[in-house]
Amino acid sequence: MSGFSWTGSRPRCFVYWQEFSKCYSQADIPQQCAAQSADYLECLHGDKEAARTAAIATEATRQGAAKVQEAAKEEGLPVGVGLIRRS
Numbered sequence: 001m002s003g004f005s006w007t008g009s010r011p012r013c014f015v016y017w018q019e020f021s022k023c024y025s026q027a028d029i030p031q032q033c034a035a036q037s038a039d040y041l042e043c044l045h046g047d048k049e050a051a052r053t054a055a056i057a058t059e060a061t062r063q064g065a066a067k068v069q070e071a072a073k074e075e076g077l078p079v080g081v082g083l084i085r086r087s
Helices: 014-026 030-045 047-075
Strands: none
Touching: 014 030, 030 047
8 A cells, every 4th residue: 555545645544554554564463453454444344334323323213203103192193003014
């Protein structure tokens, strides 16, 4: 990795790459650099961030639906007759 992107600036994950590369060159066994490797791969792909964002969105949807049902019950409106199961 050269340290320059195609626009001439630093790539966003270059710092993590440097940390991983330094650890890997000094480590006796590659498993010693698992944390640096995980940080670098998360920066590249964002898997943990995407999973957390999806979990937050799911919970927000669930809480919103619960608030709507609670408000409907308070006003005496029918919430549903149970014919359609929503999961």
